[in-house]
Amino acid sequence: NMNVAGLMCALRTRCVQTFRRPPLLLPPMSVSSSFFPVQRCLQSTQPVPAARLPYRVKLSAGKRYAWCACGHSKKQPFCDGTHKAKAPSISPLLFTADKNKTVMLCACKQTKNSPYCDGSHLKVIYRDVVKYVKGLFK
Template sequence: EGSGGLRRCRDSPGVLQIPSLFSAPQGRRYSAPPQPVIAAKQPFPVELKAGKKYAWCACGHSKNQPFCDGAHRKAAPGISPLRFIPEEDKTVWLCGCKRTRSPPYCDGTH
């Protein structure tokens, strides 16, 4: 065995084997990060108030869409809500599909 986990090939002594970067060590299993569920296939029109704290549901499990009700703690512990405070009163479209690239606002991804 060479340094850094490299091994010499049995069939070709002049060739080093490089361990796969994608194989998990024995006994370990890796999984993808949790993915949100689609709460709605359309955005939610919401009137936001300046200075008020909001928590947008990022996991999709909340029964209070588009806002967080804490359901992520059991249903999707790896996903946290997006907390924000608007600077002005305004009506916005908050994402319902949870696939937006500009959270919490809808970008038309759905």
């Protein structure tokens, strides 16, 4: 099984390299494997989901943060510079916390209120569930 965003990325850029990532919501088709493939492109022009649910993060007042907008960072939800090689056209979003608070930062990279979660991940989850269910009947 390939996730929807990965498939779209692969179709847009004709990329075929596949990596394995732990499941984020749906179990794999066979329960013997604890991983399912996620399509990753060598370079992408569209963000890829890092996870299906947002990250709960404690922010410190006055501290600057760099939110990963491409989805390739290994230090999600924050940028580790991976975009320079994997998605050079997608820059991280720099922001400063105005006060100490706990927030939900987007992980699906589909939010319209970057870097904060706006519930867009529910659409991503829905699409993945529909695809998964359709796959059961093939």
